[in-house]
Amino acid sequence: MRIELTSLFVDDQREALAFYTDVLGFTKRHDVPLGEDAWLTVTSPEAPDGPELLLEPAGHPAVKPYRDALVEDGIPLAQFAVDDVQAEYERLTGLGVVFTQPPTDIGNAWIAVFDDTCGNLIQILAMKPGTDEGN
Template sequence: MRINLTSVFVDDQRAALAFYTDVLGFTKHHDIPLGGDNSWLTVVSPESPDGPELLLEPCGHPAVQPYRNALVEDGIPLVQFAVDDVEAEHARLTAAGVVFTQPPTDIGTAVIAVFDDTCGNLVQLVAEKAGADNP
């Protein structure tokens, strides 16, 4: 068993696509119209183009907004992306106008940071440290 697809609910798929590709650096994988303004819209990491896909899913279901609002209010990221160097990504993304709600923070086994994806979600960056608890 392996992870093939996961999703993040977004307010506007086109704005999310621009942010996730132009700012974060992901690559569009699928963009299949589903009717209206909705698409089966996925992105992948350019480092792993055949790896897991992230579905930029419309947030139209009535349960989504209260769920996401509660997470953001509590400062809880909806999704986490691994990076090699959190400080370098923080500098790159800050220069691109990304707003961080938590700066790079050493938590012992990793360095993390959290930013607003402009689409209704908080995103955590993480760089795990090699050591006894991390392979």
């Protein structure tokens, strides 16, 4: 069993696509029209055939209270691995990304949390060399 696809609810698919590609650096993989919405996925340029992230419309009535509660509590909806949290923090801050948590040492890793402008908090994480990644 392996992870091929996961999703994030987004307020506006086109704005999300712009943010996730132009700012974060992901690559568009699928953009299939489905009525007013689309099957819209992105992948990491480092693993173009790897797992896809579906930018899913947030129209279901359960989505807003769920995401609002997570944001209010400062809980990220997704986590992305990076090589260097501080460098990525500086790069993204320079592009106007708003962080709700600056780079923070949590022992075996560095983390930071930002607002993806699409209704979600996203955590970036870099494991420290030589640390056990939960195995």
